[in-house]
Amino acid sequence: MEHYMILKRNSPQHRCQKLLSFLVLLSFLAFPHAGLAQTAVQGGLQGSETVILTPDGALNKQIQGRNIDEVPELGASQEDGRLVLLPHQPRDWQWVAGFNVRWGEKRFNFFMVDGKTFTSEQFKTNVFLTRYKEDVTGRISSNAFHIALHRTRVVENELAIFVVSPKKQRVVIEIPPDLVKRKRILEYHMEENESKFIHIDVLPEEFTSVTWAPEKVSRRVVPLSDDWRFKKGEIRGAEKENFNGSSWDRVSLPHTWNARDVYDTRNIRDDLDVFELYDRGPSWYRKSFSLEPSVRGQRLFLQFLGANQVADAWLNGKYLGQHRGGYTGFEFDITDVARIGRENLLAVRVDNSFNYDIPPHTADFDFFGGLYRQVQLLVTHPIHVKDVNVTTPNVSSESATVRVVTTLANQTSTPRRVRFVTNIVNPYGEIVRSMVDEKDLPASGSLPVEQLSDSITNPLLWSPKYPWLYKVYSTLYNDKGEALDQTVSPLGFRWYSFSADQGFSMNGERLKIKGVNYHQDYLNKGNAVPLAQKREDILHIKRMGANFVRLAHYPHHPYVLDLCDSVGLLVWQEIPVVNSVGGKKFGDNAKQMLREMIGRDKNHPSIILWGLGNEFSRDFQPKETLGDQKVLLGELNALAKQLDPSRLTTQAQNHYTDSSVMAITDVQGRNRYYGWYEGTYDDFGRVLDEERKQFPTWKFLVSEYGAEAKYGYHVDNPRIFDHSETYQLDFHRVTWKAIEERPWIAGAAIWTMFDFSSFVKIGNIPRINQKGMMTADRKPKDVYYFYQSQWSDEPMVYIVSHTWTHRTATRGLPQTVRLFSNCSSVELFLNGKSLGGKIGGYEWSVPFAEGNNSLKAVGQKDGQTVADEMAVYVRFPGAKDGTPDKKEEGN
Ligand code: GCB
Numbered sequence: 021m022e023h024y025m026i027l028k029r030n031s032p033q034h035r036c037q038k039l040l041s042f043l044v045l046l047s048f049l050a051f052p053h054a055g056l057a058q059t060a061v062q063g064g065l066q067g068s069e070t071v072i073l074t075p076d077g078a079l080n081k082q083i084q085g086r087n088i089d090e091v092p093e094l095g096a097s098q099e100d101g102r103l104v105l106l107p108h109q110p111r112d113w114q115w116v117a118g119f120n121v122r123w124g125e126k127r128f129n130f131f132m133v134d135g136k137t138f139t140s141e142q143f144k145t146n147v148f149l150t151r152y153k154e155d156v157t158g159r160i161s162s163n164a165f166h167i168a169l170h171r172t173r174v175v176e177n178e179l180a181i182f183v184v185s186p187k188k189q190r191v192v193i194e195i196p197p198d199l200v201k202r203k204r205i206l207e208y209h210m211e212e213n214e215s216k217f218i219h220i221d222v223l224p225e226e227f228t229s230v231t232w233a234p235e236k237v238s239r240r241v242v243p244l245s246d247d248w249r250f251k252k253g254e255i256r257g258a259e260k261e262n263f264n265g266s267s268w269d270r271v272s273l274p275h276t277w278n279a280r281d282v283y284d285t286r287n288i289r290d291d292l293d294v295f296e297l298y299d300r301g302p303s304w305y306r307k308s309f310s311l312e313p314s315v316r317g318q319r320l321f322l323q324f325l326g327a328n329q330v331a332d333a334w335l336n337g338k339y340l341g342q343h344r345g346g347y348t349g350f351e352f353d354i355t356d357v358a359r360i361g362r363e364n365l366l367a368v369r370v371d372n373s374f375n376y377d378i379p380p381h382t383a384d385f386d387f388f389g390g391l392y393r394q395v396q397l398l399v400t401h402p403i404h405v406k407d408v409n410v411t412t413p414n415v416s417s418e419s420a421t422v423r424v425v426t427t428l429a430n431q432t433s434t435p436r437r438v439r440f441v442t443n444i445v446n447p448y449g450e451i452v453r454s455m456v457d458e459k460d461l462p463a464s465g466s467l468p469v470e471q472l473s474d475s476i477t478n479p480l481l482w483s484p485k486y487p488w489l490y491k492v493y494s495t496l497y498n499d500k501g502e503a504l505d506q507t508v509s510p511l512g513f514r515w516y517s518f519s520a521d522q523g524f525s526m527n528g529e530r531l532k533i534k535g536v537n538y539h540q541d542y543l544n545k546g547n548a549v550p551l552a553q554k555r556e557d558i559l560h561i562k563r564m565g566a567n568f569v570r571l572a573h574y575p576h577h578p579y580v581l582d583l584c585d586s587v588g589l590l591v592w593q594e595i596p597v598v599n600s601v602g603g604k605k606f607g608d609n610a611k612q613m614l615r616e617m618i619g620r621d622k623n624h625p626s627i628i629l630w631g632l633g634n635e636f637s638r639d640f641q642p643k644e645t646l647g648d649q650k651v652l653l654g655e656l657n658a659l660a661k662q663l664d665p666s667r668l669t670t671q672a673q674n675h676y677t678d679s680s681v682m683a684i685t686d687v688q689g690r691n692r693y694y695g696w697y698e699g700t701y702d703d704f705g706r707v708l709d710e711e712r713k714q715f716p717t718w719k720f721l722v723s724e725y726g727a728e729a730k731y732g733y734h735v736d737n738p739r740i741f742d743h744s745e746t747y748q749l750d751f752h753r754v755t756w757k758a759i760e761e762r763p764w765i766a767g768a769a770i771w772t773m774f775d776f777s778s779f780v781k782i783g784n785i786p787r788i789n790q791k792g793m794m795t796a797d798r799k800p801k802d803v804y805y806f807y808q809s810q811w812s813d814e815p816m817v818y819i820v821s822h823t824w825t826h827r828t829a830t831r832g833l834p835q836t837v838r839l840f841s842n843c844s845s846v847e848l849f850l851n852g853k854s855l856g857g858k859i860g861g862y863e864w865s866v867p868f869a870e871g872n873n874s875l876k877a878v879g880q881k882d883g884q885t886v887a888d889e890m891a892v893y894v895r896f897p898g899a900k901d902g903t904p905d906k907k908e909e910g911n
Contacts, residue, residue: 188212235495235503238318239404242397244366245273248307252277258304259334259367265306274548276328276390277303278372282546282777283787298386298779302371305391311360318399319431320358323351325577326393327370328547329378334367344378344609346387347574347596348616351398355431377605379613380598383573384778384789385539388546393577402431403438404505405494406466410623411666412513417527419475420513422453426469426494430461437461438504439497442471444511447488452476481527482512482625484567487588489625510585512625518668518687518719524766526590532760533590533767534811535568536561536793537724539776540576543796546777551579558583560794561773564804565811570672570723570769573598573634575617584626591624592670592689592723592769593617594631595656601636607652611659618663629670632656632685634723637676650681657684672723679715687766688715689723694755695740696727701751705758712764719766722759726771726791727751728783731801732823743784745802745821752803756810770807774798802840809840815881817841817888824892827868831896834865843879843886850875868894 191210249268257263281298311320324331328346332339335357343350358364372389374381407427414421424442437460444453455471480488490511496504516526524533538561542549554577561569569589571580574596584591595613614630621627633656637649653671660669672689673682682688692708695701704725712720728741729748738747752770759768775785775792783790793804805818820838829835839846839862847857848864851874855864866875876889 234493234508235506237401237495237503237506239398239400239505239507241323242399244307244309244322244395244397248272248275248305248391250275250277250303250305252299252303254302255304258306259332259337259339259369261337261365263306263367265304268304268306271305273394274390274392274550275305276388276392276546276548278386278388278390279544279546279548282386282388282779283544300372300374300387300389302369302373303389305368305370307366308363309366309397310363311358313361315399316360317402318355319353319402319404320355321351321398321400322354322366323349323396323398324391324393325349325395327368327391328372328387328389330371330373330375331391332369336365344375345596345613345616346372346378347576348613349393349578349620350616376602378609379602379606380573380596381600381602383596383598384780385573386541386546386777386779388541388548390548392547401496401504403436403461403496403498404429404431405496405507407619408492408494408507408509408623410492410509410511412511412515413472414475415479415513415515417478417481419477420479421475422473422492422511424455424471424473424492424494426471427466428459428461428469428496429466430463433463435460435463437499439499439501440469441493441495441497443493443495444473444476445491445493447480447490452490479513482514482585482588483527484531484588484590487586487626488512489585492623509623510582510625511623512585514625516628518721518766520717520719521764523763524721530763531567531767533568533721533769534566534807535570535590535592535767535769536564536566536773537570537572537769537771538576538773539572540574540580541777541796542774542798543777551577554580555583556798557774558587558589560798562587562589563812563814564773564793564808565813566773566807567811568592568767568769569773570594570631572772575613575621578620581621581624581626585624589626590628591626592629592631593621593627594634594672597633597636597652597656599635601633601649601652607655610652610656614656614659615663618660622664627667629668629687630660630664631689632660632669632671634672635674635676635691637673637678637681650678650684653681653684670721670723677711677715679718682715682718686719687721688718689721691724691771692722693725693727695751700740701727701754704755705762708758708762708765720764721766722768724771725755725759725768728790729801729803730784730790731795731799734821734824743790745823748801748803749806749820752806756807805840809842812842815843815879815884815886817843817846817877817879817886819875819877819888819890822890825890826893826895828895828897829868831870831898834867835894837864837866837875838862839864839877839888841877841879843881846877846879848875848877852876868892870894870896 188211189209248271249265250271251258251265251268258265278298284298322333322335322340324333324343326347326349327343330342330344331350332342333352334340335352335354336359338357340352340354340357368391370390372387380387405426406429409425411423412420413423422444426440426442428438428440430436437458440457440459442455443451446452453473453476455473457469457471459467459469461467480486480490482488490513492509492511493506494509495506498504514527516524518524522530524531538557540549540554541547542553558569558580567588567590569584570592571594573594575593581591581593583589595610595617597610601607601610614632618630632653637653657669660667668686669684670687670689671682671685672691674691676682690708690711692704694703694707699707708720708722712718727748728743729745730743731745733744735742735744735746738744738750740747756768759765770793771791772789773792774794775788775790775796777787777796778789779787781787781789788796792801793807794800802818802821802823805816805820808816809818818840820840827835837848839848841862845857845859846862848855848866850866851869855866858864871893873892873894874889875892876887878885878887
């Protein structure tokens with residue numbers, strides 16, 4: 021194995037060209053101190069032409085000079101005459117910039133980076149964080165804010181350069197010694213209209229930067245989401261090619277047949293049978309598709325990202341196989357069955373009946389049947405990358421090594437010699453390490469290749485606050501140097517631990533886990549949720565200030581893990597062993613799910629815990645099955661450790677305290693509902709203290725706590741189970757305080773982020789578990805703002821409550837108005853008049869006028885101002901509309 025600092029490939033791009041230096045834009049920044057000091061700016065982007073810049077040079081070229089409306093993926097669109105900036109960055113882009121973009125008569129600039137948008141105008145945006153609303157043109161062109169936003173530490177002589185090339189050429193950048201201690205020369209081959217960010221940290225002596233450009237290979241994913249036919253029920257012969265399914269419903273994926281009946285409240289009876297009341301059984305899907313001649317000679321893999329819960333598939337009448345389990349993906353190699361240049365007929369039978377051999381048996385959520393995630397075709401060269409396993413055997417803030425084990429497959433009938441290159445690319449798109457091997461791949465076989473990088477200095481660490489994401493590009497070349505296949509895997513440099521006394525630490529610093537549980541459904545859609553909604557969900561979680569998400573109670577969509585990596589959310593992901601365990605086949609299936617989950621998601625830096633089950637050792641389980649549960653948990657734990665020794669394991673249990681079971685996993689998750697299913701919320705701290713005394717070596721993480729509330733329902737005297745937002749707030753204020761005060765509790769995950777559908781719940785909205793911070797269609801309850809005020813660093817203020825707009829008061833007696841805020845000071849205004857400012861403890865006595873009132877709260881934090889406003893209509897009982905009470909006349 022060889023190690024390269026620079027990738028020197030003998031590609032035409034790297035062959036010697038005439039040296040020509042042409043810099044359209046160059047900005048130099050030096051950071052001798054923590055503050056920003058702009059030492060020189062050359063050039064600029066304030067021309068009259070619209071310029072859209074992406075990390076993709078070819079795309080830049082394509083869009084140059086065109087109207088931005090034609091490229092909505094860049095993030096600007098118009099809705100109802102409003103400009104809406106969507107933080108839509110294609111998955112592997114770090115940034116998108118637009119200069120001089122036309123919107124009606126206006127011109128504006130925007131910059132998107134890691135889901136955040138910065139604009140030069142006060143547009144209405146639905147962005148995650150709009151930190152700067154002033155004109156940021158200067159910052160964009162100098163790139164200073166980009167560095168300012170993400171710096172984790174003060175680095176001397178840090179330099180950011182932004183280069184745009186108007187034509188295809190070699191670019192030479194000479195950096196004078198006064199900026200980086202000694203003179204540096206960087207060289208790039210750049211395409212026409214290509215742009216680059218070049219970022220230089222404390223530089224190792226041998227530093228030279230090469231910016232990464234992906235290879236053109238045949239690997240591609242063809243979506244198969246549209247034009248499906250669907251029919252409910254068992255249908256004989258539906259797998260046959262000559263079967264006529266033309267009368268079936270037309271559907272597109274994601275799809276579930278339970279999007280309606282699960283929410284049907286008509287059938288609520290006392291003798292509710294959870295196995296009967298929504299449609300659980302087999303159904304059929306059929307789809308025809310054609311394959312272009314260009315895929316001839318390639319391998320074709322039919323991939324299902326999830327089907328609940330048993331799926332059987334046929335292509336062109338031939339049986340492909342069966343997958344059992346509703347939450348992990350699976351694939352079939354269809355190369356030998358598929359017809360190229362002609363129609364193919366895919367038939368899939370999906371069955372969500374109760375199945376004793378497949379987890380879960382029962383749960384407090386619904387088992388929506390169907391192809392509820394995407395189906396797609398993966399096309400690859402017969403010699404391809406099958407699997408990549410990236411770990412970081414040594415990592416600190418000074419240095420790190422990367423170990424990559426790649427499985428290379430040769431699906432041809434002759435042995436092949438290949439050149440295999442692994443490039444580690446930093447968040448700026450620069451190759452920081454290259455590892456190159458020459459290998460002989462056996463005919464019709466595969467070969468694992470292990471590569472260990474030498475040490476990378478000053479890695480940018482991944483954390484919830486600064487989710488710096490590196491990428492591992494794995495590229496296979498044949499003996500002529502032609503690229504055959506390439507994959508990209510995420511890489512984050514981070515380390516973490518749980519301690520029984522100190523809670524959780526990441527990258528050497530203690531970090532309280534502030535988390536939520538997240539179920540994958542959405543109101544009236546079930547689990548068939550579009551990807552854009554998942555993105556919104558993750559942004560809601562992040563915006564509330566959380567740093568952790570427990571993906572309850574099963575593996576979620578792979579896109580969710582990508583999002584968590586990029587926005588910075590720690591993840592607990594689990595297999596769906598919930599409430600009970602079955603026999604041997606159940607155990608085997610649980611292990612298969614664990615293999616599939618770890619196999620799919622092992623490279624995501626966001627994942628810190630593998631969950632092995634939820635409340636499957638509940639006290640009300642038959643005693644005779646407890647032994648089986650312990651054995652299964654032991655086997656699952658051993659398997660998780662074997663598959664992924666780099667991560668910790670956990671389980672979530674309620675009252676279960678048998679230490680011989682609890683201690684099997686590394687971390688002990690506790691689901692606790694004092695003040696809901698039992699006791700009062702004041703019990704929470706005391707009971708956990710007692711448990712800690714009894715089990716001093718446990719690493720406590722509160723995996724669930726929560727209380728239900730109906731959105732907009734407020735009461736004066738909150739009581740347990742009244743489903744008021746008022747009670748839910750009291751519950752959370754007390755419980756979160758108890759968690760926060762105890763350093764040995766690593767942290768907690770609220771049950772739950774969103775209200776979710778559960779057939780077994782008959783609260784005041786039947787079929788919905790209402791413990792969410794937001795409703796099942798994502799409306800925030802007051803408690804959402806309470807947590808935001810506790811958890812988020814972004815300045816916020818919220819008047820409690822925007823859903824309490826009509827109040828009844830006693831004339832002459834002021835009403836208490838509460839605010840949630842993380843600001844250092846807040847001032848409240850009633851009908852335009854200040855009621856005074858406060859520092860901390862945000863409660864005011866407000867002398868409302870009868871009828872319409874306006875409230876406005878203005879907060880200050882770190883030089884930023886935020887405000888919240890609402891209208892309140894106040895009625896004094898006894899008074900007729902507008903007429904003062906007799907009693908109070910003359911007051
Ligand atoms: C739990 C379960 C979770 C339920 C929750 C509840 O302990 O782990 O699946 O949804 O309680 O709301 O009852």
